[in-house]
Amino acid sequence: MSDILEGLNEQQKEGVITTEGPVLLLAGAGSGKTRVLTHRVAYLLEQGVAPYHIMAITFTNKAAGEMRERINHMIGFGAESIWVATFHSTCVRILRRYIDRLGYDTNFTIYDSDDQKTLMKDVCKYLEIDTKIHKEKMFLNVISSAKDELISPEEFTNRALGDYNKTRQAQVYREYQARLKANNALDFDDLIRLAVELLKNDPEVLDYYRNRFQYIMVDEYQDTNTAQFELVRLLASGRENLCVVGDDDQSIYKFRGANIYNILNFEHHYPEAKVIKLEQNYRSTQNILNAANEVIANNEGRKKKTLWTANDAGDKIRFEQFESAYEEAQFIASNIRTRVMREGYHYNDCAVLYRTNAQSRMLEEKMVHDNIPYKIVGGVNFYARREVKDILAYLKVVDNEVDDIAVRRIINVPKRGIGAASLNKVTLFAAANEMSFYDALTKAGEIPSLGRAAKKIEPFVQLISDAREHLANGSIAGLFEYIIDVTGYVEDLQLEGTDEAKGRIENIDELRNKIIAFETEHEDATLRSFLEEVSLVADIDSLDENSDYVVLMTLHAAKGLEFPNVYLAGMEDGLFPSFMSITADDSDQEIEEERRLAYVGITRAKEHLTITAAKMRMVRGDMQYSAVSRFVQEIPSELIDGVVYTPKKKFDVGYDAGGYGSSTGYGSSTGYGSSSGYGSSAGYSGSAGSAGLFGSAAYGQGGFSLKGKKTQAQKYQAKNFGTKIEKKGLDYAVGDRVSHVKFGEGEVTAINDGGRDYEVTVDFDRVGVKKMFASFAKLKKC
DNA sequence: GGTTTGAAACTTTTT
DNA sequence: GTTTCAAACC
Numbered sequence: 001m002s003d004i005l006e007g008l009n010e011q012q013k014e015g016v017i018t019t020e021g022p023v024l025l026l027a028g029a030g031s032g033k034t035r036v037l038t039h040r041v042a043y044l045l046e047q048g049v050a051p052y053h054i055m056a057i058t059f060t061n062k063a064a065g066e067m068r069e070r071i072n073h074m075i076g077f078g079a080e081s082i083w084v085a086t087f088h089s090t091c092v093r094i095l096r097r098y099i100d101r102l103g104y105d106t107n108f109t110i111y112d113s114d115d116q117k118t119l120m121k122d123v124c125k126y127l128e129i130d131t132k133i134h135k136e137k138m139f140l141n142v143i144s145s146a147k148d149e150l151i152s153p154e155e156f157t158n159r160a161l162g163d164y165n166k167t168r169q170a171q172v173y174r175e176y177q178a179r180l181k182a183n184n185a186l187d188f189d190d191l192i193r194l195a196v197e198l199l200k201n202d203p204e205v206l207d208y209y210r211n212r213f214q215y216i217m218v219d220e221y222q223d224t225n226t227a228q229f230e231l232v233r234l235l236a237s238g239r240e241n242l243c244v245v246g247d248d249d250q251s252i253y254k255f256r257g258a259n260i261y262n263i264l265n266f267e268h269h270y271p272e273a274k275v276i277k278l279e280q281n282y283r284s285t286q287n288i289l290n291a292a293n294e295v296i297a298n299n300e301g302r303k304k305k306t307l308w309t310a311n312d313a314g315d316k317i318r319f320e321q322f323e324s325a326y327e328e329a330q331f332i333a334s335n336i337r338t339r340v341m342r343e344g345y346h347y348n349d350c351a352v353l354y355r356t357n358a359q360s361r362m363l364e365e366k367m368v369h370d371n372i373p374y375k376i377v378g379g380v381n382f383y384a385r386r387e388v389k390d391i392l393a394y395l396k397v398v399d400n401e402v403d404d405i406a407v408r409r410i411i412n413v414p415k416r417g418i419g420a421a422s423l424n425k426v427t428l429f430a431a432a433n434e435m436s437f438y439d440a441l442t443k444a445g446e447i448p449s450l451g452r453a454a455k456k457i458e459p460f461v462q463l464i465s466d467a468r469e470h471l472a473n474g475s476i477a478g479l480f481e482y483i484i485d486v487t488g489y490v491e492d493l494q495l496e497g498t499d500e501a502k503g504r505i506e507n508i509d510e511l512r513n514k515i516i517a518f519e520t521e522h523e524d525a526t527l528r529s530f531l532e533e534v535s536l537v538a539d540i541d542s543l544d545e546n547s548d549y550v551v552l553m554t555l556h557a558a559k560g561l562e563f564p565n566v567y568l569a570g571m572e573d574g575l576f577p578s579f580m581s582i583t584a585d586d587s588d589q590e591i592e593e594e595r596r597l598a599y600v601g602i603t604r605a606k607e608h609l610t611i612t613a614a615k616m617r618m619v620r621g622d623m624q625y626s627a628v629s630r631f632v633q634e635i636p637s638e639l640i641d642g643v644v645y646t647p648k649k650k651f652d653v654g655y656d657a658g659g660y661g662s663s664t665g666y667g668s669s670t671g672y673g674s675s676s677g678y679g680s681s682a683g684y685s686g687s688a689g690s691a692g693l694f695g696s697a698a699y700g701q702g703g704f705s706l707k708g709k710k711t712q713a714q715k716y717q718a719k720n721f722g723t724k725i726e727k728k729g730l731d732y733a734v735g736d737r738v739s740h741v742k743f744g745e746g747e748v749t750a751i752n753d754g755g756r757d758y759e760v761t762v763d764f765d766r767v768g769v770k771k772m773f774a775s776f777a778k779l780k781k782c
Numbered sequence: 783g784g785t786t787t788g789a790a791a792c793t794t795t796t797t
Numbered sequence: 798g799t800t801t802c803a804a805a806c807c
Contacts (some may be wrong), residue, residue: 059797088797113796188797223797256796356794361798378796419783538797556795578794597795618790621798 004042006033015243015276016040019047019215022236022270024263025245028307029292029603030562033245037217038070040243041082044215045075053214056671057090057232059223061541063560064089067219083213087228088188088536091195095186098198098205100561106529109185109396109403110535111663114384116140116187118405129168139172146173147189148225148257150196153177172247183437184402192227199234210238213637220560221246221266225257227357233269240270249296252556252597264303281307281603283562285314288609291635292602298634299592317635318610319642323626325362325570325617332567332612333366336550339565339608347373351551351563353601355576358619359569360552367550377553378539387489387504388511392534394483395476398467399527399696401438408437414487422453438464463487477515484508555601566605571613572626598631730760731781738762738779 005013015025015036027033036055044054058064068084085093096106111119120136146156153174160166180186186194199206216236218224223243224232236242244266251260267273281289289309296302322328332352339345352363357379367374382388390413396406412418429447430440444450444457463486471479484490490508493501518533519525540557551563556574570576576598581590602609613628632644732738732748739745746764760779 061797086797191797252795253797255794356795358798381796415784417783421783536797554795576794580794594794618798 004039008032008039011279011280012036012039013277015278016043018243018276019044019049020241022240022266022273023243024221024266024270024273024275025243025278025597026303026305027247028305029247029250029282029283029600031278031307032280032282033219033278034067034070036278037067037219037243037245038074040217041071042074044329045078048052049215051075051078054217055213055215055235056085056217056219058084060091060538060560061086062534062538063219064541065417065541073131077407087193087224087231091191091231092532092536094195094198094205094209095191098202099194101202101205102194102198104181104186104194105184107184107400109183109400109406110191110532111180111185111187111405112384112535113140113188114389115185115405118409119179119183120172120176123172123179127171127175129172134168139169142169143173143176144189145257147187147193148227150193150227150230179404182402183404184400185405189227190564192225192231196227196230196234197229204755206234206237206654210235214239214242215241218242218244219246220250222248222251222260222263223253223258224262226259227257229259229262242270249299249305249596250559250600251377252559252593252600254593256535264301272341277305279305279307281309282311283606284309284603285311285607287314287639288602288605289314289696291317291639292599292611294636294639295595295602295631295634296599299595301592315608316641317639318608319612319632319640320610321613321615321642321644321646325359325614327367328569328612328614329362332363332569332610333370333372335567335610336372336565337370345565347548347550348545349564350567351553351558351561351565351604352567352569353553353555353558353604354569355555355578355597356570357554359575363569365550367552373549373550375543375547375551377543377551377557381539382507382510382542383534383537385504387493387507391480391483391489391508391511392531394467394487395479395527396531397438397464398471398479399531402436402462404437407441411441411457411460414489414492418453418460419457422450422457425449425453426457471527475519476525476530477512477519479527480512480515488675555597558604559600562604562606564605564607566601566609568601568609568611570617571611571629571632572617573629574626575619576618576629577631595631598629605714607642634732651764653723732779737782739782740764740779748779 005016008016009129012032012035015023016039019040022096025036027036032334041054041056045051056064056067064084064086068079071082071084072079083090092110095104095108100106108161117136117140120140121131123137124139126129151159153170156173157167157170160170180190190434199209213235216232218232223246232242232244244263246263248260248263251258251263254260267275284292286309289307291309293306319619320328322331322333335630336347336350339350340347340593356358360376360379364374364376383392390410393406393409396403397410401407408423409422425438425447426437426444430437433440435443440447442461444461447454450457452646466486467479467482470482490505493508514534515530518530522529540553543551543561555568574582577591577594581587581594584590587638594748611632613632614626616623616625618624628644637644650697730751734751736746736748737745738748740762744764746762748760749763750761
C-alpha cells in the first residue's frame with residue numbers, strides 16, 4: 001500500500017480508495033474533505049488513470065485554486081492536465097467550443113447581475129410593464145429560478161397557460177432571452193443551462209466530454225441546483241465514477257436555487273452509491289464542536305451524524321450582550337487587539353462574521369479607529385464598481401460590439417453631448433433595419449432625424465475602431481492605456497479632486513494592475529479570456545491567507561474557511577435569524593436554513609469563539625430593539641461563559657399581529673425593565689434618556705473618514721460650506737474695503753441673502769468684479 | 783442636454 | 798442612513 005493513505009483515518013481512506021462507481025462523501029465541518037479529495041486524485045493517478053481523465057468541480061475560484069495548489073504540491077508533474085474548475089468556468093469552456101451548435105456565437109459576452117437589471121429594464125419598458133407594480137427584480141428572480149430548474153422560455157409559456165400573471169412572466173422571459181441572444185450575451189444561469197442543453201441534445205458533444213471526464217468529483221455538493229445536478233449527471237453517465245462531497249448541514253444557498261434534495265436523495269438517484277461519513281473533526285475544540293452539534297440538532301430532515309473530535313475541550317464560548325451595536329463593535333475591536341498584543345495571535349487569525357453586509361460599517365469604523373488592519377469581503381464586488389465597469393464596458397465593446405448594454409453604458413461616458421433623445425432615434429433606426437445598436441451608430445449619418453447629433457456620434461465610433469486597431473498590434477494593457485488616454489477618464493477624475501474621485505482613480509489603477517498581472521500569468525492572454533475571468537470572479541476569491549489582516553465578512557462568504565478566533569456579531573433575533581425568515585410563510589424551513597448558517601458560523605472557529613449581540617441597533621435609519629438570537633439559546637449554558645437570558649415565552653407568538661416590537665409581541669407586555677430582558681420597542685424607548693444621549697454622542701459625524709468614504713452629511717457639508725455650516729453674520733457691509741487671499745483688496749458693492757449663505761459682490765482692484773459666497777471667500781475687512 | 787433635488791426603495795444571503 | 802432614480806430646473 002502506498003504512502004498516499006498514510007495519516008488518514010479509516011473513513012478517509014475509504015473515501016480515497018473507492019474510486020469506481022458513485023460515492024457520497026458526507027463530510028462534516030472540518031473533517032478533512034479537501035484532504036480526501038486531493039489524496040483521491042493522487043490515488044487515481046497511481047492506479048494508472050490519466051490526469052486528463054480526472055475532473056474536480058467547485059463553486060468558487062478560491063476553492064478551485066486551493067485544490068489545484070494542493071494537487072500540484074502532492075503530484076507535481078502531470079497535474080496541470082487535471083481539470084480543476086468552477087461550475088461556471090467549466091461551462092464557459094464547453095460553450096466557447098460548441099455553443100454555435102445552439103445558434104449562438106462562440107464569442108459571447110457574460111452578463112453580471114447589473115447588466116441583467118439594465119436589460120430587464122429595457123424589456124419592461126418595451127413591453128409597457130409598470131415596474132412600480134411588477135419589479136424588474138421579481139422578473140429576474142422568476143427567470144433565474146426557471147433556468148435553475150432547466151425550464152426554457154417555451155416550456156415556461158406552456159406551463160403558464162390560463163394564468164394571467166404567469167403568461168405575462170413568460171412573455172418577459174421570452175423577450176429577455178431574445179435580447180440576450182441578440183446581444184450575443186449569456187447570463188450566469190444560461191452558462192449552466194445551455195451547457196446542459198448542449199450535452200442533452202448533441203450526442204457527439206456528450207460523448208466527447210464523458211469520455212474525457214472519466215472520474216468526476218464535485219465539492220460542496222449540497223449547494224448544487226437542479227441544472228448543476230443535471231450537468232454532473234450527464235457528464236458522469238455511462239461510467240458513473242462520480243464522487244460528490246458535501247454536508248447537508250451546511251446547505252445555505254437555497255435562495256440561489258440550491259436543491260438540498262440533490263444530496264438528501266443521492267442514494268435514490270444512484271441506488272448502488274456508497275455512502276461514507278466523515279465525522280471526525282480536526283478543526284475545533286470540544287466545546288466549540290459540542291455547541292455546533294447542539295444547535296444543528298434542532299433541525300429536522302437531515303442526515304444524522306455527530307461530529308466528534310480528539311481535540312481538547314478548550315475555552316468556553318464567550319457570550320456578551322451590549323446595549324448597542326456601537327459598543328459591540330468596540331468590544332470586538334479591543335478584543336482582537338488583546339489577542340494580538342497579549343496572546344501572540346496575528347490579525348489574520350481573526351475573523352468577524354455577520355449576517356448582513358450592512359453590519360460591516362460599524363465594525364469597519366472601529367477597526368479604523370483602533371488601527372487594526374482589516375479586509376471586508378463582499379459588499380460591492382470590485383468589478384461592479386462604476387468606474388471599473390465603465391472601463392470594462394469599453395473593453396467589452398471592443399471585444400463584442402453587439403453587446404448593446406455595454407455600448408449604451410459608455411456612449412455618453414465621458415459626456416459627449418449625446419442625450420436620451422438622440423439615443424432613442426438610433427434605437428428606432430436599429431430596430432427598423434434589424435441591426436445592432438452599434439451598427440446603427442456607425443450609420444449615424446444616414447439617420448435623418450438625428451441632424452447635428454450625428455456629428456457627436458462619429459468620434460465615438462472612430463474611438464472604438466481605433467481602439468480595436470490598437471489591440472490588434474498590442475496588448476490588453478496597451479488597449480487599456482489607450483482608452484484611459486483618449487477618453488480622459490482619469491484626467492476628469494483628477495480635476496474633480498474629491499476623496500471619492502481619488503478612490504475611483506485607485507480602483508482604475510488596481511484594474512490596470514490586474515490586467516498586467518493577467519497578461520504576465522497567461523502567455524496566450526486574449527481580451528476575451530481576460531473579460532471572461534473578470535466576469536466569473538467572486539469577492540471571496542481575493543482573500544489572501546498570507547496577508548496579516550482581520551477579515552470581516554458575511555456568514556455565507558465564510559463557508560469553507562477556518563480561523564483560530566471567530567467573532568459572531570449581531571446574534572439577535574430578527575437579524576439572525578432574519579426577520580424575513582421568521583415571518584415567512586414557510587418559516588420552519590427558512591429558520592432551518594438560518595440555523596445551518598449558524599452552524600457554519602460556529603464551526604469556522606478553531607480555538608476561540610466569541611458571540612456578541614446588541615440590545616439596540618440602527619436599521620435603515622431607525623432604532624431596532626432585539627432579543628438574543630434563539631440560536632445562542634440553543635447552546636447549552638454549561639458551554640458558555642456569559643449570561644444568556646432565556647425568554648419566558650417561546651418565540652412563535654410574536655412578530656405577526658401588530659408588527660415587530662409591538663406590545664403584542666413576545667416577552668412581557670410591561671416592556672423593558674422586566675427581568676426577562678425582552679422589551680417591546682414601546683417599553684424601551686420610554687427610557688428615552690439613554691437612547692437619545694447615545695444617539696448624539698456615538699453616532700455623531702466622528703473625526704475621521706473611512707478610506708475616502710464619507711457620509712452623506714459630510715459630503716453635503718464639504719460641498720456647500722467648507723468646514724462650517726452655520727450662517728454667520730458678516731463683519732463688513734456694502735461700501736467697505738475687504739481683502740481676499742487670492743484676489744487682493746477690493747470694495748464690496750452688494751450683499752445678497754442667499755438663504756443659507758450670503759452672496760457678496762466685490763469690485764477688486766486687480767481682477768475686477770467677482771461674485772462669491774461669503775463662507776467660501778473668507779473676506780477680511782481692511 | 784446637463785445638473786440639481788427630493789422622494790422612494792433598500793437590506794438576507796451571491797456563482 | 799444610503800443609494801438610486803425621476804422630475805424640475807438651468
